[in-house]
Structure formats: C-alpha cells, structure tokens
Amino acid sequence: MGYYFDNEHAIFSMTQDINTVLKTVASRYIGQNPSYDVSYYAYQKNGIRQDNDYRFVFDFHDLYPLSPLESSVYAWSKLYSDHDMNMTFEISCFGPVIIYCNGQRVFKPNVLIERMRDISTTFSVQLKKGWNNFVLRFIRTNTGCGGTLSAISSRNRPQSFIIPSQDRQSQRGWLYTLPLNKPLAQLPEVGMKEEETGVTWYPINKWLPEEETMGQMMRMYSLRKNCKAIGWTTVFAEKSGEYIIKGRNSGPIKIYIDKSLVFNSEASKDFELQTCLKCGYHNILVINECSEKDWGFAADCFFDGRKIQYINPLKVMGTDEEWVYAGPIPLSTKLEPDNLYKTDKPFGAEDNRVYWRLDKPHTVIRPFNDNKLYGHWNYPLGVTLYGLIETGRYLHDKALIDYATSHVHMCTRYFDYALWDKEKYGAASLHNLLSTISTLDDCGSFGSLMLETSKELEEIGEDIEHDNEDRDDRDISYDYVKIADYIADFIANKLDRLPDGTLYRVNPAHLLMDETIWADDLYMSIPFLCRYYKMTGQQQYIDDAAKQLVLYHKYLYRSDKKIMSHVYDVKHKRATEVSWGRGNGWVAFSYSELLSFLPQEHDLREQLIHNFNELCKGYLALQDEKGLWHQVLTNHESYPESSCTSMFICAFSRGVRNGWLKEEYKYTESVRKAWKGLCREAIDTSGNVYGICKGSGFSFSEDYYVNDLGWQLNDTHGTGIVLLAGVEYAKLLDYLTDGGN
Known part of the structure; x- marks a missing residue:
C-alpha cells in the first residue's frame, strides 16, 4: 500500500516509459478541461454593480434616498455549485441585513456590524449541488440601507450570480425591489415568474409603449447626428437557393451578407431584395445611419414563402433576442464587416469604443469565461501550461502545443476588452487578475508562460519589433507585447520594494500578507523578468532577477539546514524558520x-551558482527513502508532496545538464529515484496526480503546514510541474546517453 493509493493503481505498475507517463498525465488534464470559448450574457448596466474588488454593491440608500424608515428592499439571485460545499462570504452592512439561502436564514448582523459600513465580517453558507437561491433583505434605518457582498477571494474566483426568475433566466446579476412597507409574505424561489412573487422587480427590462413605436436604434441610442450603428444576426439556409429579405429602414442603410454588400439605400423606405445563399450559416450585418427624426430597421428573411427565424450570432444567455447591436459610432469611423464579426475587442475610435448590446433597456452583452480552468489567467495555470507546452515540444505533439497556446491566446486576445469592461462596469467580466494587477501572483507566472509560448507563434520571434507603434492592433504579437510591457512596468515601477530593492508584499487590508517576503515570489517574478529581458534586450530586467535571488537568500536562507524559510516577516524582522516544501521548490526552480x-x-x-549548489546540497540531504520530499522538508511525518519533488527534479536535472552542479552523479541518482517515487506513489494509471499541497498562507508554526495545508488531487499547483519534471528527467537521460554532450 502506497501513501495515496494501492500499489497496483500506480502508473509505475503499467509503464516505466517516461513518454507514456507524460502523455497520460497531459491527456487526462486536457480531457478534463476542454477548450471551450467564452460565453456571452445579457447584463443590465443600471442594476447592481460589482466594484473593482468584485464586491456587489447594494447601495439602496443612494438609490432610494426618500425611502421610509423600517422599509425593506429585497435583492434576489442564484448561484451554482458543482457539489455540496461550504462557502465563506464577506459582507459590510449599511444597515440591518438578513440573508436567506435556499429558504434558510444564513446571516443577520449584530447591532455593531449593522451600523459600521467600514467594517466587514464573514459568514458561511452550506451550498447544495446545483442552483442555490439567494434572497437578501435590507432594512432602512438612519444609518442607511444596503451593503456590499462577495465570496472570500472573489477577486481570484469571481462568483457567477445569475438572475433566477423565469422571465430573464440566465441573465447575469441581481433583481431588486422598490422599498416595501411590509416584509414579503413568501420569499421568491428559483424559476418563479416575477409576477408570481407579488412585487415588481428591477431593473425593468421592457420598453415603454411609446418607445416600442420607435426604430430600435432610436430607442437604444436616441437621436445621434452624424452617427451610425450596427445590427448583426445569423440565418441558417436549410437549402441552397434564392432567399428574400424584406423590411423597412429609417435612415440610410447598408446590408451585408457575410462579406458582401447586398443592399444600399440613402432613403428611408420599404425594401425587398433577393439573394442566393448556399446551405449553411450566414451572417447578416446592417449598418444604419441616424436620420433627422428616427433611425432603425426591420428585416425579415423568407424562403419558399416561409419566414426563416434568425439566430443570435453570439448565442447570448439570458435573452431570446435574435439581433445584437453596437453603437453609436461616428460616421467618419471606417467599418469593415471582417472586423465587425470579431468579438474579442470593443471597436470604434479610441475615445468612443463600443461593444454589443441587446434591444432591451440598458441591456448590454458581456463575455464571461465559464470554463473551470481553460482560458483563465492565474499563476498556477502559468506553471501548468508551461508543463504542457514543454511536454508537447519534447514529444513533438502538436496537439499539446496547440492546446496550451490557444489557452494563452484566449487570455491575450480579450485583454483590451477586459480593461474596457472594467472601466465601464466596475469589475471586468474576464481576466479579473490581469485587469487589476496588484501582486506578483497576478502577473508574473502566467506572463512568463505567455512569453514562452510566443515561440510557437509566427507573429512573434526573431522579427518582433518592440515598441513599434505601427503594429496592427489585431496582431497576436501586439497583444503579447502590450501585456508584457504592462507587467514589466508594474514590476519595475509600481511593486513595493524594501530600501535595498527586495520585492515584498504590502497589503494592509490583508494582514497575513502585509510587509512580508515570500519564497514563492521568486518564481512569480524571475522567469518573467528573464524572458522579458530576452524579448527586449534591456539589461535592467535580468539584473533585477539576479539581484532578487541574492536578496531573498539574505532574508530566507537557513544556514543550519542549507534550505530556505518560507516567509520573512518584515515587521518582526525575522524569518519563519519553517521550510515549506513547495516554497523551497519555487526557489530551486527559479534558480534553474x-x-x-x-x-x-x-x-x-558565480555567486548565484555557489548559492544554488549550497541549496541543492541541503535539499539532497532531505530526500526520503522513496525518493520524495515532504510538505515540511525537515519533517518526514508530513505528507510526501508532489509539486516540490517535481521542482527539485527540474532543478537538479538542469543543474547536471548545464554543468552548474558539482558531484553530478549524486544529483543524477537523486533525480532517478525521485521520478520513480512520483510514478509509484503519486501518479495513478489514469494520469491523476496526488499529494499536491493547496494554495498556502504562512505561519511561524510548523503545525499549520502539516495539519492545515492538506493535499489536493490534480491541483494546478502541481500538474504542470510534474510534466516539467518528466521532461527534464528525459532530457537528462538523453544527455547522459549522448555522453554528457
């Protein structure tokens, strides 16, 4: 019996071939995380907003300043959970608040919290698998009415609250009421029609009768002289043949089918046109200009005398609308259909960029990433994809490389949109960390991976022109360089440093992090600085990377054990003297x-190679008899930990191959033993990886790391580094087979 499973379930029992192990682990990860694109949701911008910290802000005192004392305003939404779980929320109250989940009261503040809006408190909710119904009751007092609400770590993992009524199911956000003199006799439930609840829910999502008589551009944008707007839908031609489009326009109009202009009229009139369509899907794009009194259009499609239903081109969740719209856009702005069918960036002039919306009051369309992992930007995924792409390169497996680069490209191509969305709506719908960088965790690891994957793109490489203002805004290389510059500026000019230049964490709102130096931050900074140096040729970045390793050695090195403490507390002027496994793994890997x-x-x-050798001696001495390293390196009663074991394999293998380590034979044997240990103890026959420590805080007590920081299955802190370990071990064997050349 192994530590995590019976011996017969170990991948070692089926194969000792490194390539097969790599392929099995990589295939398992990709199979569990398919490459789906973003999803598009309806969102009413005059509803409950999220701020930059991803807190929902229910400021009903501001919305209803004349509401009577003791009146109640209700908010209603739903939240999905993949499994039964306990979730912790953080709330600040502007007055009394009662929160119900699935009909049960889960929170009511005490008399201090309910009147101290600057103080937040936490509460836990037991979520069931599936949809969970949330109803919030805010009571008006002289202190105010409302509050802010978010899940703990919502900036890292924003929660997707969805409108629960049958009327606008799947729309993002919350519904809320007017101030009510009496509490609701019955709380609303998921799937009810809004009229069944006995109250009116806001924001209103229907046009007024007089607005319905206007052209849709008029009711959405009002009169906008010298402006135009766009309508877009799709149609499925069930057979090849002649199709008829007929309708009426107010204001000049152009109609495109796919890329071809099929109708152009300066006059407002009824129109009918015939067009040949091949079987399949086709885009219909209408560009409509504002006239003196009205603007808008209607256009129906017919085949064999039957009206053909249009299909929303973005398949927007939370609506049955068939058309999407964008505007107003100055007439002087040149519009090409090719660019308009792309949805990863707002378009138009820089000072007047627009994105898609619906023909509903204040209802815009926002892209969200509903994937659990694919397409997201965070530091563990930076390491995961680094492992995947290196595996693809070593195995000459284009599918693995394409998967990793497509994940990165999904992040980079929506970067401009994310910044625009944040400015418009408070909290970006995509790339919550990248759009609000505040720590190295937010940018360094994945930024390094982004530059690493640039090798796979023809647009990047030897011909890249840094700081070329003439680059095409839609070129992939432009997105990569723009993001890299953004990250480099943050690290070089905005990140907190001690007087000696050491990168450290300052976060008064998060006391655990405040004024601390973490071993983890070497990997969150150094790989990016190295690759940015290679991309730009700017010496300051490689100098900074080298300097950080020297400085961190000064603060964290334990000379008695020749290993590193996890954290140095600047306020207390001392290191923890606890050597967390993965923290040391980050250090060794960053050296390599x-x-x-x-x-x-x-x-x-020379100094860095000396320090690297001293550390590796310390790590070598702490390897256990099965070849593994442990959660706390000096405590073999703590569990064997896969991510640090893998990082030591990487560091040792690179050290031998590149001639950095003395006594090569000792490290070669250590790597062989460690890889065998991983395959016997931590990787099963399906490619699952066990024994990966979850994301950590820190403590001066070893007990925290041993008993509070448990291991997780297939955690992204470890899957990619296991792949990198296999690749580096395979390269080491190739090197030794070639006689060390």
Whole structure:
C-alpha cells in the first residue's frame, strides 16, 4: 500500500516509459478541461454593480434616498455549485441585513456590524449541488440601507450570480425591489415568474409603449447626428437557393451578407431584395445611419414563402433576442464587416469604443469565461501550461502545443476588452487578475508562460519589433507585447520594494500578507523578468532577477539546514524558520530558470551558482527513502508532496545538464529515484496526480503546514510541474546517453 493509493493503481505498475507517463498525465488534464470559448450574457448596466474588488454593491440608500424608515428592499439571485460545499462570504452592512439561502436564514448582523459600513465580517453558507437561491433583505434605518457582498477571494474566483426568475433566466446579476412597507409574505424561489412573487422587480427590462413605436436604434441610442450603428444576426439556409429579405429602414442603410454588400439605400423606405445563399450559416450585418427624426430597421428573411427565424450570432444567455447591436459610432469611423464579426475587442475610435448590446433597456452583452480552468489567467495555470507546452515540444505533439497556446491566446486576445469592461462596469467580466494587477501572483507566472509560448507563434520571434507603434492592433504579437510591457512596468515601477530593492508584499487590508517576503515570489517574478529581458534586450530586467535571488537568500536562507524559510516577516524582522516544501521548490526552480538566461559574464553569476549548489546540497540531504520530499522538508511525518519533488527534479536535472552542479552523479541518482517515487506513489494509471499541497498562507508554526495545508488531487499547483519534471528527467537521460554532450 502506497501513501495515496494501492500499489497496483500506480502508473509505475503499467509503464516505466517516461513518454507514456507524460502523455497520460497531459491527456487526462486536457480531457478534463476542454477548450471551450467564452460565453456571452445579457447584463443590465443600471442594476447592481460589482466594484473593482468584485464586491456587489447594494447601495439602496443612494438609490432610494426618500425611502421610509423600517422599509425593506429585497435583492434576489442564484448561484451554482458543482457539489455540496461550504462557502465563506464577506459582507459590510449599511444597515440591518438578513440573508436567506435556499429558504434558510444564513446571516443577520449584530447591532455593531449593522451600523459600521467600514467594517466587514464573514459568514458561511452550506451550498447544495446545483442552483442555490439567494434572497437578501435590507432594512432602512438612519444609518442607511444596503451593503456590499462577495465570496472570500472573489477577486481570484469571481462568483457567477445569475438572475433566477423565469422571465430573464440566465441573465447575469441581481433583481431588486422598490422599498416595501411590509416584509414579503413568501420569499421568491428559483424559476418563479416575477409576477408570481407579488412585487415588481428591477431593473425593468421592457420598453415603454411609446418607445416600442420607435426604430430600435432610436430607442437604444436616441437621436445621434452624424452617427451610425450596427445590427448583426445569423440565418441558417436549410437549402441552397434564392432567399428574400424584406423590411423597412429609417435612415440610410447598408446590408451585408457575410462579406458582401447586398443592399444600399440613402432613403428611408420599404425594401425587398433577393439573394442566393448556399446551405449553411450566414451572417447578416446592417449598418444604419441616424436620420433627422428616427433611425432603425426591420428585416425579415423568407424562403419558399416561409419566414426563416434568425439566430443570435453570439448565442447570448439570458435573452431570446435574435439581433445584437453596437453603437453609436461616428460616421467618419471606417467599418469593415471582417472586423465587425470579431468579438474579442470593443471597436470604434479610441475615445468612443463600443461593444454589443441587446434591444432591451440598458441591456448590454458581456463575455464571461465559464470554463473551470481553460482560458483563465492565474499563476498556477502559468506553471501548468508551461508543463504542457514543454511536454508537447519534447514529444513533438502538436496537439499539446496547440492546446496550451490557444489557452494563452484566449487570455491575450480579450485583454483590451477586459480593461474596457472594467472601466465601464466596475469589475471586468474576464481576466479579473490581469485587469487589476496588484501582486506578483497576478502577473508574473502566467506572463512568463505567455512569453514562452510566443515561440510557437509566427507573429512573434526573431522579427518582433518592440515598441513599434505601427503594429496592427489585431496582431497576436501586439497583444503579447502590450501585456508584457504592462507587467514589466508594474514590476519595475509600481511593486513595493524594501530600501535595498527586495520585492515584498504590502497589503494592509490583508494582514497575513502585509510587509512580508515570500519564497514563492521568486518564481512569480524571475522567469518573467528573464524572458522579458530576452524579448527586449534591456539589461535592467535580468539584473533585477539576479539581484532578487541574492536578496531573498539574505532574508530566507537557513544556514543550519542549507534550505530556505518560507516567509520573512518584515515587521518582526525575522524569518519563519519553517521550510515549506513547495516554497523551497519555487526557489530551486527559479534558480534553474535564471541561470538558463543569465549571461556567462554577469557579475552575480558565480555567486548565484555557489548559492544554488549550497541549496541543492541541503535539499539532497532531505530526500526520503522513496525518493520524495515532504510538505515540511525537515519533517518526514508530513505528507510526501508532489509539486516540490517535481521542482527539485527540474532543478537538479538542469543543474547536471548545464554543468552548474558539482558531484553530478549524486544529483543524477537523486533525480532517478525521485521520478520513480512520483510514478509509484503519486501518479495513478489514469494520469491523476496526488499529494499536491493547496494554495498556502504562512505561519511561524510548523503545525499549520502539516495539519492545515492538506493535499489536493490534480491541483494546478502541481500538474504542470510534474510534466516539467518528466521532461527534464528525459532530457537528462538523453544527455547522459549522448555522453554528457
């Protein structure tokens, strides 16, 4: 019996071939995380907003300043959970608040909390698998009415609250009432029609009768002289043949089918046109200009005398509308249909960019990423995809490379949109970390991966022109460089540093993090700085990377054990003296990254290689008899931990191959033993990876790491680094087979 499973379930029992192990782990990950694109949701911008910290802001005192004392305003939404679980929420109250989940009261503040809006408190909710119904009751007092609500760590993992009524099911956000003099006799439930609840829910999503008589552009945008707007839908031609489009326009109009202009009229009139369509899907794009009194259009499609139903081109959740619209756009702005069918960026002039919306009051369309992992930007995924792409390169497996690069490209191509969305709506619908960088975790690891994957794109590479203002805004290389510049500026000019230049964490709102130096941050900074140096040729970035390793060594090195403490507390002027496994793994791995880029003549190279050797001696001495390292390196009673074991494999293998380590034979044997240990103890026959420590805080007590920081299955902190370990071990064997050449 192994530590995590019976021996017969170990992948070692089926194969000792490294390539097969790599393929099995990589295929399992991709199979569990298919590459779906973003989803588009209806969202009413005059509803409950989220701020930059992803807190929902229910400021009903501001919305209803004349509401009577003791009146109640209700808010209603639903939240999906993949499984039964306990979720912790954070709330600040502007007055009394009562929160119900699935009909049960789960929170009511005490008399202090309910009147201290600057103080937040937490509460836990037991969620069931499936949809969970949330109803919030806010009571008006002289202190106010409302509050803010978010899940703990919602900035890292924003929660998707969805409108629960049958009328606008799947629309994003919350419904709310007018101030009510009496509490609701019955709480609303998921799937009810709004009229069944006995109250009117806001924001209103229907046009007034007089607005219905206007052209849709008029009611959405009002009169906008010298402006135009766009309508877009799709049609499925069930057979090839002649199709008829007929309708009426107010204001000049152009109609495109796919890329071809099929109708152009300066006059407002009824129209009818015939067009040949091949069987399949076709885009219909209408560009409509504002006239003196009205603007808008109607256009129906017919085949064999039957009206053909249009299909929403973005398949927007939360609506049955068939058309999407964008505007107003100045007449002087040139519009090409090719660019308008792309949805990853707002379009139009820089000072007047627009995105798609619906023909409903204040209802816009926003893209969200509903995938659990694919297409998201965070630091563990930076390491995961690094492992996947290196595996693809080593195995010459284009599918693995394409998967990793497509994940990165999904992040980069929506970057401009995310920044625009944040400015418009408070909290970006995509790339919550990238759009609001505040720590190295938010940018360094994935930014490094982004630059690493640029090798796979023809648009990037030897011909990349840094800071070329003439680059095509839609070119992939432009997106990569723009994001890289954004991250580099943050690290170089905005990140907190001690007087000696050491990167450290300052976060008064998060006391655990405040004024601390974490071993983890070496990997969150150094690989990016190295690759940015390679991309730009700017010496300051490789110098900073080298300097950080020297400085962190000064603060965290434990000379008695030749290993590193996890954290140095600046306020207390001391290190924890607890050597967390993955924290040390980040250090060793970061050395191997830096030394791969550091010029041979660099002033700090000799010192860094010396420090690397001393650390590796310390790590080598703490390997257990099965070849693994543990959650706390000095405590073999703690569980064997897969991510740190994998990082030591990487560091040792690179150290031997590149001649950085002395006594190569010891490290070669250690790597062989460690890989065998992983395959016997931590990787099963399906490619699942066990024993990966979850994301950590820190403590001066070893007990926290041993008993509070448990391991997780297939956690992204470890899957990719296991793949990298296999690749580096395979390269080491190739090197030894070639006689060390």
